Amino acid sequence: MTADLDALGLRAEAVTVPGLPSLEESARYITQLGKPTAAEVLQNARLAGRVALQPRCGVGGHQEMAALLAHLEREGRPDILTLTIDSHTRLCRFDNAARALKTDPRTLNGYPLVTHGFERGRELNESVAAPMEIRHGSPDPRALFQVSVASGITSFEGGGISYNLPYSKDVPLAHSLAAWSEVDAVCGELARLGTVVDRELFGTLTAVLVPPSISLAVSVLEAVAAAAEGVRCISVSYPQSGHLTQDVAALRAVHELAARYLPAEVQTHAVLHEFMGVFPRERRHAEQLIFFGALTARLGGASKMITKTYQEAFGIPDAEANAAGLRLADIANSSLLSFIPVDEEAVAEEQRWICREVAEIVEPVLAARNLHNGIVTAFAAGRLDIPFSASRHAHSAIIPRRDFEGAIRYQSHGNLPLSPESVARNERLLAVGRPGGTSAEDLFEALQLDIDYFPQLFGEAGANGLLQ
Numbered sequence: 001m002t003a004d005l006d007a008l009g010l011r012a013e014a015v016t017v018p019g020l021p022s023l024e025e026s027a028r029y030i031t032q033l034g035k036p037t038a039a040e041v042l043q044n045a046r047l048a049g050r051v052a053l054q055p056r057c058g059v060g061g062h063q064e065m066a067a068l069l070a071h072l073e074r075e076g077r078p079d080i081l082t083l084t085i086d087s088h089t090r091l092c093r094f095d096n097a098a099r100a101l102k103t104d105p106r107t108l109n110g111y112p113l114v115t116h117g118f119e120r121g122r123e124l125n126e127s128v129a130a131p132m133e134i135r136h137g138s139p140d141p142r143a144l145f146q147v148s149v150a151s152g153i154t155s156f157e158g159g160g161i162s163y164n165l166p167y168s169k170d171v172p173l174a175h176s177l178a179a180w181s182e183v184d185a186v187c188g189e190l191a192r193l194g195t196v197v198d199r200e201l202f203g204t205l206t207a208v209l210v211p212p213s214i215s216l217a218v219s220v221l222e223a224v225a226a227a228a229e230g231v232r233c234i235s236v237s238y239p240q241s242g243h244l245t246q247d248v249a250a251l252r253a254v255h256e257l258a259a260r261y262l263p264a265e266v267q268t269h270a271v272l273h274e275f276m277g278v279f280p281r282e283r284r285h286a287e288q289l290i291f292f293g294a295l296t297a298r299l300g301g302a303s304k305m306i307t308k309t310y311q312e313a314f315g316i317p318d319a320e321a322n323a324a325g326l327r328l329a330d331i332a333n334s335s336l337l338s339f340i341p342v343d344e345e346a347v348a349e350e351q352r353w354i355c356r357e358v359a360e361i362v363e364p365v366l367a368a369r370n371l372h373n374g375i376v377t378a379f380a381a382g383r384l385d386i387p388f389s390a391s392r393h394a395h396s397a398i399i400p401r402r403d404f405e406g407a408i409r410y411q412s413h414g415n416l417p418l419s420p421e422s423v424a425r426n427e428r429l430l431a432v433g434r435p436g437g438t439s440a441e442d443l444f445e446a447l448q449l450d451i452d453y454f455p456q457l458f459g460e461a462g463a464n465g466l467l468q
Contacts, residue, residue: 010092010175014182015142020118020150023186027193029122030152038131038155038198039233041079042269042303050333051272051297052304055322056135058084060101060108062120066127071319073128076326080155080304081128083121085136085144086110090167092140110136114147121151133157133200139164139176145183149190155198156183157237159222161375162202165391173379173393177372180222181229188230196233199226200271204239206388207276208451209400211408212250213357214386214416215239219254220261220362221384225371227266234262235304237271240293242453243407247272248342249350251300256355261366269303272296274329278452279312285458286310290325294332299342305329350407357422364417382415399443402450404433 021029030037036044045052055078059065069081086108088097097112113121113134125132133155134148141163145156157163160177168176187197203219204210219236226234236254240247254270262268274293280286290308297305309317309325317325331337365384368374378384382395389396397414410418410426418426449456 010140010171010179012175015140015146017114017143017146020146023149023189024193026149026152027190027195029150030154030195033125033152035129036131037196038080038133039196039267041131042198042233042235043267045079046269046301046303049301051294051302051329052079053307053326053329054078054080054082054133054304055307055326056084057082057319057322058086058110058135060086060105060111062111062116062123064105065111066124068319069124069128072323072326073130075320076323077330078130078326081130081132082135083113083124083132083153084110085134085138086112087137088112089114089144090136090138092138092143094143113151114143118147118150121147121153125152131155133198137163137167139168139171140179142179142182145186149186149197154195155200155235156187157200157202159201159218160225160372161218161222162205165379165386165389165394166202166206167390169390170392173376174372177225177375181225181372184226184229184231187226187232191230191232196267197231198233198235198269199231200235200237201226203237204273204276205386206390207239207273208388209277209402209408209447210239210241210387211357211398211400211410212238212241212246212253212354213361214398216250216253216257216354217358217361217384218386220257220358221365221371221375223258223266223268224261224366227262228371232265233267233269234258235269235271237273237306239273240275240296241406241408242275242277243402243405244292244296244299245343245346245350246354246407247296248300249347249354251297251302252347253351253354253358255301256351257358260355260359261362270301271304271306272300272302273306274308275454278455279308280455280458280460281313282458282460283310285454285460286312287328288458289454290328291332294329295337295340298332298337299340353422353425357418360418360422361416383417385414385416399447400450401430401446402453403429406453 160180164176201219203215251270258268309321311317311321387398399412401411
């Protein structure tokens with residue numbers, strides 16, 4: 001396995017970045033910064049009944065990154081800011097990141113923090129008032145995490161499942177789970193030093209047609225593992241499906257599941273990622289979807305939302321579009337909108353079934369003597385699975401579909417250990433308004449239509465599901 005990891009740029013042995021300050025010094029630095037940690041921002045937002053806002057952003061050059069953060073803070077007033085990390089750093093290919101940084105930083109699709117070093121990380125941190133989070137996608141983030149802590153950054157996204165299977169082709173789960181357990185153990189040490197790092201779990205997974213129960217099941221397993229290592233603030237991110245009742249129920253389910261599976265001393269937050277599928281191309285349609293997502297986050301009681309922009313359909317947004325997305329989303333926090341209702345009975349029913357499905361999926365794994373081994377074994381058998389995975393270590397036997405109302409259900413649940421009652425409910429809801437029998441060609445076309453849900457809704461897609 002070591003040779004395979006070396007080919008991927010990863011290391012089986014311990015990772016230590018030279019020249020970093022001690023953990024105690026980093027904890028003191030975070031205290032001396034004089035600004036709230038991400039965990040404090042999230043807790044304050046939850047207590048106030050407000051959704052904290054955070055954009056995605058990351059560029060290669062240091063000065064360009066500093067300018068981008070300054071613009072977003074000045075024009076968008078986010079509660080938390082982001083350092084999105086480049087692909088070379090995500091796979092621990094630091095030499096490649098250094099060459100790209102020297103040759104042309106514009107070729108990097110994010111900020112190479114390890115290459116820039118913790119001193120520059122601190123410069124960025126000190127240049128803005130909002131706390132910062134690292135978003136990346138690495139199955140082995142140990143070096144990145146060490147530099148992040150030294151930079152005074154107090155939120156770190158990912159997990160041993162969610163930052164492996166959606167992104168990597170052949171990184172063994174045992175390796176990513178072990179690497180992330182080291183990160184979580186350091187978070188436990190920092191908590192004992194008085195610095196709580198928010199650990200956001202990437203429940204969005206592959207982001208396209210993800211059934212809520214598999215998103216939350218993966219997050220529950222990662223959360224239980226993190227809490228066992230001493231993590232004291234866990235954010236569970238969930239990808240907006242676009243069906244209001246289902247999304248509100250899933251967000252509210254986060255706290256029900258936390259109460260069931262996590263220690264009481266662990267602070268838990270629900271996070272909504274605004275719709276991560278195919279975005280409408282017209283600005284007015286995109287902005288309607290952004291505002292709809294913000295209302296969903298509010299009604300679901302999310303502590304935070306990751307925002308989108310009206311340029312989403314075209315690629316990486318510019319700074320002003322990013323700031324405009326923040327300003328638009330913040331309107332949903334207005335007290336003037338408190339009159340907007342949600343069907344509480346329908347939400348409660350959906351939440352009950354989501355939590356039931358999650359329990360059916362995770363409880364056999366949690367019963368294993370060793371949680372990591374239980375996760376690896378369950379994925380190998382398909383008793384854990386995610387749809388449309390890039391990894392050889394997931395079966396991708398789950399086939400999700402939208403039902404007649406647009407909610408995401410299991411057309412095929414693969415080998416997930418769902419009860420007959422849960423399977424029957426998914427089948428029943430998918431059968432409404434749909435003729436029986438689906439050929440492979442029909443299924444492909446139907447999935448394309450489900451993926452193009454919002455362009456279709458806004459009349460931007462043709463009958464074949466392809467964008468016009």
